[in-house]
Amino acid sequence: MNIKNVDHIGIAVTNLEEALKFYEDVLGLKCQGTEIVEDQKVKVGFLPIGETELELLESTTEDGPIAKFIDKNGGRGGIQHIALRVDNIEEAIAQIKEKGYRMIDEKPRYGAGNASIAFCHPKSTKGILLELSERK
Numbered sequence: 001m002n003i004k005n006v007d008h009i010g011i012a013v014t015n016l017e018e019a020l021k022f023y024e025d026v027l028g029l030k031c032q033g034t035e036i037v038e039d040q041k042v043k044v045g046f047l048p049i050g051e052t053e054l055e056l057l058e059s060t061t062e063d064g065p066i067a068k069f070i071d072k073n074g075g076r077g078g079i080q081h082i083a084l085r086v087d088n089i090e091e092a093i094a095q096i097k098e099k100g101y102r103m104i105d106e107k108p109r110y111g112a113g114n115a116s117i118a119f120c121h122p123k124s125t126k127g128i129l130l131e132l133s134e135r136k
C-alpha cells in the first residue's frame, strides 16, 4: 500500500466548542467548519496544520465510540486515533486482511469531508486505533 501522510490525529473531547477556545484562541489554529457524521455518532471539527489536521471529536450520543472512549478514560478526552492517508483504500484493507490482521471495517465507510475511511483494530496495530483515509 502507499501511505502518503498523516491525514489527521483524532482527539476525543467532551465539548467541541469549549475545546476550540484553546485550539483556536490560544494556539491560533483555524477550525475549517464542523460536520456531524451520523454513521460515527460524532460532531467533528477540523484544524489543519501543514499537511495534516487535528480532528476534534465530540460524541452526539451516549453510546457512540467517542462516548465509550471518554467513559473508559475516566471522563476525560484524549488521542483516540491516528489516520493515515492512502491512495487506494480497498487495496490497503485487502492487504491488511491478507496478512492476517484485523480490520474493524472490511469495507470503506463515509468519513468527514467525504473521505473513504476504514478502522484497523488496536490488537493488530499493537495498541493504537488506526484509521485509513482516502480522499477523492
Ligand SMILES: C[C@@H](C(=O)O)C(=O)SCCNC(=O)CCNC(=O)[C@H](O)C(C)(C)COP(=O)(O)OP(=O)(O)OC[C@H]1O[C@@H](n2cnc3c(N)ncnc32)[C@H](O)[C@@H]1OP(=O)(O)O
Binding pocket: 010, 037, 040, 042, 044, 055, 057, 065, 066, 068, 069, 079, 080, 081, 083, 104, 110, 111, 112, 113, 115, 117, 119, 122, 123, 127, 128, 129, 131
Ligand atoms: C468521523 C471520522 C473521520 O475521521 O472521518 C472518525 O474519525 S470517527 C472516530 C470514532 N469512530 C470510531 O472509533 C470507530 C471505530 N472504533 C470502534 O469500532 C471501537 O471504538 C473499538 C476500537 C473497536 C473499541 O471498541 P470497544 O471500546 O467497545 O471495545 P473494547 O473495549 O473491547 O476494546 C478492545 C481493545 O481495544 C482497546 N481500545 C479501544 N479503543 C481504543 C483506542 N481508541 N485506542 C487504543 N486502543 C483502544 C481496548 O483497550 C481493548 O484492549 P484490551 O482488550 O487489551 O483491553
Ligand SMILES: [Co+2]
Binding pocket: 008, 010, 055, 081, 083, 131
Ligand atoms: Co478520524
